[in-house]
Amino acid sequence: MKPFRISTFGRHEPKKMGSFLVIVCVALSLTALSLIKTRFCSAPNVVKVPQISVSENLKIAAEVEPPLEDDDEDDADNANIVNANAKGEHRVVQVSAAKPICVTTGKRSDTCEVDGDVRVHANSTTIFFVRRQSSSSSLPSNQQQQEWRIRPYARKGSMVQAHVKEWTVKMVDPGDASLPACTKTHAVPAVVFSVGGFTGNLFHDFTDVLVPLFVSAHQFGGEVQLLVSDTKPWWVGKFLPVLKQLSRHKIVDADNDEEGARCFPRAVLGPAFHKEIGVDASLTPGGYGMAEFREAMARAFGLxxxxxxxxxxxxxxxxxxxxxxxxxxxxxxxxxxxxxxxxxxxxxxxxxxxxxxxxxxxxxxxxxxxxxxxxxxxxxxxxxxxxxxxxxxxxxxxxxxxxxxxxxxxxxxxxxxxxxxxxxxxxxxxxxxxxxxxxxxxxxxxxxxxxxxxxxxxxxxxxxxxxxxxxxxxxxxxxxxxxxxxx
Structure with missing residues (x-):
């Protein structure tokens, strides 16, 4: 890393019989309609929807306190992008039909979230998940398709997306010939994101990648596997302290993953964008927001x-x-x-x-x-x-x-x-x-x-x-x- 430059300067009356008969008839009609509705209409599904130059009279090293001691595992080992070694029994959980699989209506990001038998095949940039027999008819009408294609970088609609790999989320039946066998099983969820856009510009590093990644990954309390697409090793190294705040597991380089298919109980493809360098706490599980993000920055860099x-x-x-x-x-x-x-x-x-x-x-x-x-x-x-x-x-x-x-x-x-x-x-x-x-x-x-x-x-x-x-x-x-x- 280059040194950077620092300088200093020195929120009623009784009804008639006719009216009575009318009321009785209406009541009987409503009762009949209620029985018909109960018999033939099911309840609706609810979808929750520097170079620092130092002037002659500044001794910055003496003025800025060093970072707090880091109790994490050896940094020299973490500085490299390596394949994860998480182990655990693979448990098949059926896909929930109560919520959308992919949300592609956001102005800045598309996000897919699947639960159950999830298999990430990085070489084909495909996430497979197994649905239960006859589950298609129970899915919301806009989720009965078989595949979704998204680019997991929060700058939707920009020309830069041409430099972001497209991933496919594919729903398959048990025993489908295209379903890859698990070669590594993980006990924690996965979050797949890209750093292939405008990264390298600090504003885009945060607003396009780090804050959306926090939105999607913080809910797991560190027990999540991060898979990086369009990998830039220098970028991962630069922001490794931040990534370590989000995951206790070693980062997977999805572009060079030697595993055939990694199996997870849950996967999120494409971090969710809320607003520029911001988090809408009303949209996060548990209501976390920018206060928690800034606290994570403080821990990451010893502030x-x-x-x-x-x-x-x-x-x-x-x-x-x-x-x-x-x-x-x-x-x-x-x-x-x-x-x-x-x-x-x-x-x-x-x-x-x-x-x-x-x-x-x-x-x-x-x-x-x-x-x-x-x-x-x-x-x-x-x-x-x-x-x-x-x-x-x-x-x-x-x-x-x-x-x-x-x-x-x-x-x-x-x-x-x-x-x-x-x-x-x-x-x-x-x-x-x-x-x-x-x-x-x-x-x-x-x-x-x-x-x-x-x-x-x-x-x-x-x-x-x-x-x-x-x-x-x-x-x-x-x-x-x-x-x-x-x-």
Whole structure:
């Protein structure tokens, strides 16, 4: 892993006989209808539906506490993707007809869940499950088909799905010729997921893979077998501490699995997506949500601070960028913040950064400020009650900022502020004449598609916030921090 760069700055009357006879007739009719319904109508089925550069006067090693000791098995052994060795009696449990097998109506993910005699044949990317005789007629009408095909990556509808392997869930009868024999039997459920999409970008690592995987796997309390499709060994190694929080069993590389067919009592294909970097607790078994996810992150990376404050001065963390959306006056920002009583640190993580090192630095912060981008995803490591300040570049990007980070921040127990870049604070003002549509009519650029928007406003824009305006935002951030919590 590359080192990453850190810098510092110094929620009535009696009825008549005729009426009486009418009532009696109606009552007799209703009784007859009730008997007919009881005899011929069955009850309905209920379907629950960085490179860190350190400035001369910073000794970061002395300021950031080391991770907690890890009692898990040897990391050198776990760092490799290996086949699971779980053993246990294989028990045939009949497929339940009370719930859908595959849910393919989600906007961002398709998910299949099967119980019973389940056999995962990784070489053919097929999950077989055996139905009981004549079970088809008892299934919900939309589940009587024989096969479902899905791509187990939570970015449904995106072109990137072309790089995600398609898996088949196949319902077969006992004795079907296509049913493979069990070559390894597991006593725990399986969860199959892909890392073949936009992984490598921290935002997509979390919103497309890690959070959906948590949604689907946390319910098993660690007793679950993870099978990775479209494997990227470097990615698995990078997030191994997180995966170990979800499973006590060694990860299976489904692309290179030597077993013929692994048999499980239950399998989930395709993690369930709820929202960007978020969990809807009302949709999870037992009601777990982002609080539990953040606690898992804390255990994974040895994060000691659970709440903001408790230090002599609040610490401000600036997320630096080098190639686009960079702060052109970062040093001036740091000096101004220090004059407000902040201790200031700047960090520039990149794709090769060891996640744990960045996480432990971020966890020391009370306020984090950064331009819209993947680096803000590090807010998952902030202590509860900390403040996120998202700097929104010029270009009508408020909707993107809202969906990506503003709404997720609230679900993490964080406070949120925005600083919107004005025309004179953007490098675009130097690249285009004052009457150019890029400056005057950003929606015209948006209408050209995501490629045009990204090229102009995300890839070719740097910012220089007015220090006097930013000063007001950082003062507001201080006021949002837990009161009387700084020594």
């Amino acid at each position: 000691r601070r659970r709440t903001a404050g408790g230090t002599a001065r609040p610490r401000l963390l600036i997320i630096s960028r080098r190639h686009s959306r960079a702060f052109l006056n970062e040093r001036g920002m740091g000096e101004m913040a220090r004059s407000l009583g902040y201790e200031v640190v700047a960090v520039e993580p990149d794709a090769g950064t060891e996640v744990g090192k960045v996480a432990r630095v971020v966890n020391t912060a009370d306020v984090m400020v950064g331009v819209h981008g993947a680096g803000l995803t590090n807010m998952v490591f902030l202590p509860e009650g900390a403040v996120v300040v998202q700097v929104i570049p010029l270009g009508g990007l408020e909707w993107l900022a809202r969906d990506s980070f503003r709404e997720p921040a609230g679900g993490m127990g964080l406070k949120y502020l925005e600083y919107r870049i004005r025309e004179e604070e953007s490098s675009l003002a130097e690249q285009y004449p004052g009457d150019h549509p890029v400056l005057r009519n950003p929606m015209a650029v948006h209408q050209q598609g995501w490629g045009a928007l990204k090229s102009v406003y995300l890839d070719n824009q740097n910012v220089r916030p007015h220090l006097s305006r930013l000063r007001k935002t950082l003062l507001e951030a201080r006021q949002l921090l837990p009161p009387n919590n700084f020594r």
